[in-house]
Amino acid sequence: MAQRYDAIVIGGGHNGLVHAAYLAKAGKKVVVLERRHVLGGAAVTEEVFPGFKFSVFSYVVSLLRPEIIRDLELPKHGLEILPLDGTFTPLDGDYLWRMDDHGRSIREIARHSRTDAETYEEFGRAMQALCRFVRPILSMLPPDPGKPDIKDLLNLLFLGKRLKNLPYEDRYNLIQLMTMSAADFLDQWFETPALKGTMSASGIIGTFLGVRSPGTAYVLLHHYMGEIDGAFRAWGFAKGGTGAISNAIGSSAAALGVEVRREAPVARIIVKHGKTVGVALESGDEIHADLVSSSLDPRMTFIKLLEPGAVSDEFLEEVKHYKYRGSSGKVNLALDGLPDFTCLPGNGAHLRGAISISPSMDYMEKAYDEAKYGAFSRRPYMDCVIPSLTDPSVAPPGKHVMSCFVQYAPYNLKEGPQDWDRQREAFGDTVVDTLAERCPNIKKLILHRQVMTPLDIERITGLSEGNIFQGELSLEQLFFLRPVAGWARFRTPVRNLYMCGSATHPGGGIMGAPGRLSALEVLKDWKRGIA
């Protein structure tokens, strides 16, 4: 029996939920279809081992748009962000510990290099100036350079004017940031290897690029985005794990009247006479609606769920050119106690922030070198957090959970992605060994270990090739080129089929911007009577 809705949203990740909530807020009748038993996509909390709750995939909150928090009243629905205190980079016999206390960070950097300490403040000011310039772009509908309409031209003119008004030094920095590698850019500012190594890491997270690859400098900005909102850094944990964010959005959506169905995998999108009319579930049921918004990536949406012939071969060719290349894995550890770092023993506050294994840019680049030829890094870059220190609810008393983001773990191994089934435990061992070099007691503490390879990420979340951002955040896949040039405005070649996931502008991370921006576009079309 067919049921009718105004809109169907495929995928209950944070963007799908945000999208649905905004549509419902405008009075539409919306259903969200999620394949798994939990909502959140890659933003889920699961009790993997009894008593131990993990943010299985995505583990810190970064850029969740403030307007979404406000519009959807997320705090009312249980969202509580706990601060992530600084970044600790263990080294051989020393460490670099940047804290959320600015003065202490400067003193710490000065311990390594006086000039770097001075430059650090100048660098922060320069980045803030650029953030003010870049932030509006995150909430802007990408123009279409192929057939610019009057609004696009105005937008471009607006950008051009703002660029012109930007002081020369800022403009110089901006152009460098947009085009350079993180390594080359940071080399111009700093000399301390550990500082550059750790800062460069933000340029490569989730991409299959090294710190020396041009185009990686831009992401450095993201680390400063939050600062102008008043906090030192926008990074934090959600109380109850990352899944709590999805749950808050889900609860807000439900309050707005969105119907959410779990364990309702979609088999295909139904297109009749060139127009989307609904979806067929794997159960065989059909659901009909005026329009369908897919929060899945383009490969899933256009190749798996659409029937052949629904879009032109030329468009499909472009969809195939869109690159995923998952490059990271995740290792979640259930611990009997706290790790003890050789370079700074004890249970100090350094364990409450991010623990970054990134002693130098050469270390980072060497990790990438191995991955280029289809092997996981023998000494990977790692970003580890111990959320149980800030949020005791996620582990039994006295025990802890430690989440390790690991790069590089290339989806495409030399022997093919399926070989991850054979290499999974060896990968887990490498991660533990890398940690054990810095905190020898870690091996004794491990009660349980969950190893998530890019293949596992793909299987569980449906993210193609395990790319956590639904496609690489490289220059040729950003803004009006994301995901396909000419189709960067959430619409697709199939009428009444929309995209609303991280594969659209402005991209991945728990930001929610694609879900919101796309919803606004859908509502516009509705108003015009197109949808």
Added chain:
Amino acid sequence: MSDRQDVVILGGGLNSLVAAFDLARAGRRPTLLERRPTVGGIAVTEEIAPGFKAPRLMHLGGPLRSDLLADLGLDRHGLTWLDSPVLMAAQDGSGRGLVLHRDPGRSAESIAAFSKKDAERWPKFEETVGRIASAMGGLLDLIPPDIDKPAWKEVFPLLRTGKKVRDLGRKDLYRVLRWMPMAVADLAAEWFESEIVRAALASRAILGQAAGPWSAGTAANYFLRAAQDPRAVPSVKVPQGGLGALTQAIASAAKAAGATIRTGVEVSGIEVKNGAVQAVRLAKGDRIETVSVMSGLDPKRTFLNLVSPVDLDPAFRKKVQNIRARGVTAKVNLALGGLPEFTAFKGASSGAAGDGGSPLRGRILFGSSIDDLERAFDASKYGQMSEHPYLEATIPTLLDPSLAPAGKHVMSVLVQYAPHALKEGDWAARREQLGDRVVKTLATAAPNLPSLVERGQVITPKDLEDDWGLTGGHLFGGEESLDQIFTMRPVLGWARYRTPVRGLYLCGSGTHPGGGLTGANGRNAARALLADRR
């Protein structure tokens, strides 16, 4: 002698010579000063052993801008062009050979041995590159626009190029936007499946760059070169006597137009007074007073070595310091007792190319997969020379037998990657090792080559800096990465050949449109100077 000169041109490379020609032709009296005994910069033909002449550094380049070629009237200065129908040859690990021709159909035949699918796609690729590159060509002739206050008369050429690009149609426009920031390895993989074809395409994008085929932005390098020479594989066109004969001919054209050329003269400084050029100081102690200086030297050498820091805004100087010019290329020249025999091209001298000529007349690549090239690059990131370097070689004597005694040959080899900044040791001590690695690599494809070597010459990146004055040993006056091209070359806001010092101009490959021996930089710079004087 206290006569104030009109324009003094520093360095005698191709662009300096072009600037000298253009300025003289416009009625100026330029004086060009070259430190080496011959003009030509990196485009010189010199004897490497008795009776053997070789391209000391670059073996191929250009072509020169067509308007420039017409103005120079080079035939009058004794130039005969040799244009090879064979463009590129490469051999894979199992001894199979790929030969790319000027004729796309013949290239496709050779590609078919590696992949039928690739062979089918080849003509389409040639056509696509030709179309897009031709539309972009206009950008090279432009003086980059002033971002702060664009002048109306400059808007039109820009619009014209813009219109050409728009005329490509939406599909090509999207392609251009998407391809530029990509890695050339990705671009090649979108079109072709065989590794050897991918590597052959990538070779053009990485020559002289501190980048590997997987480096993002190298597709832009590919198109930057293609815009100068709008075909998928670079053409092989040199004058008889090599590139040195070309620069000599331009020098005589410049002299005929009224320019003065002095060799063996080293400049040690540029004197500035009240923000304007006053004189150049010579290493031997003299000084030459002049109204203008046009420097064909790279921007770092010009501003960091020749201009005193007190005469420059520290912020500008900092930006010049930030220009990346990490040389990664070395050169090996060999005098050979005979023609080396390549496993894939047995009997090559006797017409294996099908037209009676050798398939080795163009570029010969050593490195038959993207991974080969990328692995060679990896070492250089950490200050080491490649264990198995990537080589681009030519045997100039196959096109031009006059360069060596009868029956003998010269081989010219560009070597990557040899980082100027070595982590351990210095180049004086590593010279032999570099030569050995190169000969060993050549022997993998041509086993009899080592036994033919009569004389060898190794030019390290340090030599490029010491003997040719190239900062960092970089061939093109600074890397051609996305942040160092067009309006950002050499420094944002100073891409129009003028500099913060009044009367001081830049005309070398450190300016737009970069390296490649097209003469565009010299011509644009001369135009800028002449416009200011008016």
